[in-house]
Structure formats: C-alpha cells, structure tokens
Amino acid sequence: MKRHAFTAAAFSGALLGAAMFSAPAIAQERFITIGTGGQTGVYYVVGQSVCRMVNRGSDEHNIRCNAPSTGGSVANVNGMKSGELDMGVVQSDVQYRAYKGEENFADDGPWEEMRAVFKMHGEPLTVVARADSGIEHFSDFPGKRVNIGNPGSGQRNTMNVLMDAMGWTEETFSLASQLDAAEQAAALADNNIDAMVYVVGHPNGSIQEATTTVDANLIPVTGPEVDELIETYPYYSKSVIPGGLYRGNDEDVETFGVSATFVTHAGLDEEIVYETVKAVFENFDRFKRLHPAFENLEEEDMISQGLTAPLHEGAARYYRERGWIE
Numbered sequence: 001m002k003r004h005a006f007t008a009a010a011f012s013g014a015l016l017g018a019a020m021f022s023a024p025a026i027a028q029e030r031f032i033t034i035g036t037g038g039q040t041g042v043y044y045v046v047g048q049s050v051c052r053m054v055n056r057g058s059d060e061h062n063i064r065c066n067a068p069s070t071g072g073s074v075a076n077v078n079g080m081k082s083g084e085l086d087m088g089v090v091q092s093d094v095q096y097r098a099y100k101g102e103e104n105f106a107d108d109g110p111w112e113e114m115r116a117v118f119k120m121h122g123e124p125l126t127v128v129a130r131a132d133s134g135i136e137h138f139s140d141f142p143g144k145r146v147n148i149g150n151p152g153s154g155q156r157n158t159m160n161v162l163m164d165a166m167g168w169t170e171e172t173f174s175l176a177s178q179l180d181a182a183e184q185a186a187a188l189a190d191n192n193i194d195a196m197v198y199v200v201g202h203p204n205g206s207i208q209e210a211t212t213t214v215d216a217n218l219i220p221v222t223g224p225e226v227d228e229l230i231e232t233y234p235y236y237s238k239s240v241i242p243g244g245l246y247r248g249n250d251e252d253v254e255t256f257g258v259s260a261t262f263v264t265h266a267g268l269d270e271e272i273v274y275e276t277v278k279a280v281f282e283n284f285d286r287f288k289r290l291h292p293a294f295e296n297l298e299e300e301d302m303i304s305q306g307l308t309a310p311l312h313e314g315a316a317r318y319y320r321e322r323g324w325i326e
C-alpha cells in the first residue's frame with residue numbers, strides 16, 4: 001500500500017511537473033526581425049512603426065518585433081531567404097524580379113516562397129545633384145561622379161535596369177561609387193560625388209540632409225527610354241516629386257517610380273503574420289501619423305496593388321475577416 005501511495009504521489013507529482021514545464025512553453029516569446037533600409041530613409045520608419053504597433057500587444061500575443069537598419073530591398077530579400085530576417089520592406093520592382101527570378105535575380109531563380117503582406121508608400125527614383133555639377137537632367141550623367149548605390153539596395157537594382165535601357169555602364173561615369181543610402185548626402189556635401197540616386201518616399205531625412213548641407217537640386221528623370229521602361233514593366237509608373245518639400249526645390253520634378261511593399265516568406269508562422277497585419281490595421285490612424293509618407297495610405301490599395309507574390313495566409317486570413325477579400 002505504502003508503495004502504491006508513494007507511486008501515485010510520484011505520478012501526480014510528475015504530471016504537475018509536466019504541466020509546470022509546459023506552461024512557459026505556451027507563453028514563450030517569439031521574436032521577429034523586419035529588414036528595413038538606411039536610417040535616414042523611410043523603410044527604417046516603416047519597420048520601426050510596424051514593430052511599435054506589434055509590440056503594443058506583446059502582453060497578449062507574446063510577439064516581440066525589432067527592425068534593424070539594413071542595406072535595403074535586395075539585402076532584405078537575401079536576408080529572408082537565408083532566414084536572418086522574417087519580414088522585410090522591398091521595392092515593388094524588386095519583389096517582382098525576386099519572385100520571378102528575373103534580371104538581377106536570374107542566377108538565383110524564382111523565389112516562390114516569397115509572400116506579399118501589403119503595399120506601402122510610393123517611391124520615386126530621386127536624383128539629387130550638386131548645383132555646381134552641371135547636371136540639369138538625368139541624361140547629363142555621362143562623365144559625372146554618380147553614386148549608383150550599394151549592391152543590397154533597391155536603387156542599385158533599379159539603376160541597373162535604367163542604365164541598361166540608356167546603354168550605360170559604370171564606365172559611362174567618371175566615378176560610379178557604391179555608397180550606402182545613409183552615406184550619400186554627406187558625400188554630396190563633401191563634393192566627393194556630383195549626384196546621388198535614391199528610390200525613396202518623401203519627405204525623408206536623406207534628401208533633406210543633401211539639400212540643406214549644400215546647394216543641390218532634384219533632377220528630372222524622363223525621356224523615351226524611361227517611357228519605354230514604364231510601358232514594358234507593370235511596376236513602373238510616372239511619378240512627380242512635389243515642389244516645396246526641400247530647401248531650394250520649389251518646383252515639381254518629373255521622374256518614374258515604384259511602391260514600397262511589405263513582404264515575408266511562406267515559412268513564417270501564420271499566427272505571426274496575422275498578428276502583425278492586425279496590429280497595423282487595427283491601429284491604422286495611429287500608424288499613418290508616424291511618417292508623412294504614410295498619410296495617404298488606403299487599406300484597399302495596400303492589399304491589392306503592387307504585389308506580385310501571393311498574399312501570406314496569415315495576412316489573407318485577417319483581410320478575409322475584415323471582408324476586404326473573398
């Protein structure tokens with residue numbers, strides 16, 4: 001009897017132990033990392049803002065979000081592929097090419113695991129040139145010192161396509177530097193480059209820095225080659241950078257552009273993506289106030305435009321619940 005009693009006690013003790021052991025497992029924190037861009041761009045604010053919304057609800061869902069600075073769109077795609085990043089902000093043209101395995105992603109092949117979450121703000125190809133550089137139009141680039149962007153950036157990816165269309169190579173310029181987005185404005189002010197190229201939402205800290213530290217102009221990117229790119233590729237469209245956003249730049253400037261998009265991969269847990277989009281759209285007015293480039297965001301456009309990859313199941317579940325999709 002004694003032995004039995006002891007065994008029963010040990011047995012229930014073991015059960016209790018198992019229950020206590022599994023309790024922290026259920027409540028375990030899950031960490032997600034969102035790839036952004038340079039700290040003076042808008043992607044950084046996108047990542048920080050999404051995390052802010054997610055982390056407001058951490059007590060309930062136990063998801064903790066962080067959004068470090070990265071090299072930009074292409075670095076974010078590569079980071080998600082390698083598992084270092086869970087989500088990322090990516091230009092719509094980069095999303096298209098990465099998903100389909102085209103152009104700069106041809107060697108990698110299609111990344112069919114890519115999943116779309118939502119579209120963000122518009123990103124015009126933005127060229128800023130020193131006022132003393134003699135650059136008045138994008139076609140004045142040959143022979144000049146141009147920062148074509150770091151290889152992980154979206155602007156570098158877009159520039160490669162544009163340079164091909166123009167019949168240009170790196171040798172076309174007297175210098176083709178590969179500085180990170182956050183380093184460009186200082187290089188322009190220090191007269192190390194004549195022009196910087198940034199595919200970015202407006203207003204942003206980088207262009208503000210460039211135009212306040214030196215006399216510099218936003219430069220039009222137009223012409224038959226650009227028109228042809230817009231006709232050929234679904235993700236390019238004409239775009240105007242409004243005048244009055246930056247010192248000494250009061251006129252509208254014509255260029256072409258893409259959209260920023262928020263993406264992930266099929267392997268990320270459905271619950272995490274569901275909670276992330278829920279956090280954004282349930283605090284949407286608060287979210288939109290976090291950056292002037294978010295001001296005009298509309299839910300309907302965000303879930304239907306600029307997305308090549310299929311929606312992640314966790315995002316689709318939330319959009320269905322809201323009645324936004326079937």
Ligand code: GLU
Nearest residue numbers: 037041042043072073154
């Ligand atoms: N479009 C840029 C890129 O893909 C980043 C712009 C930003 O950081 O706001 O690298």
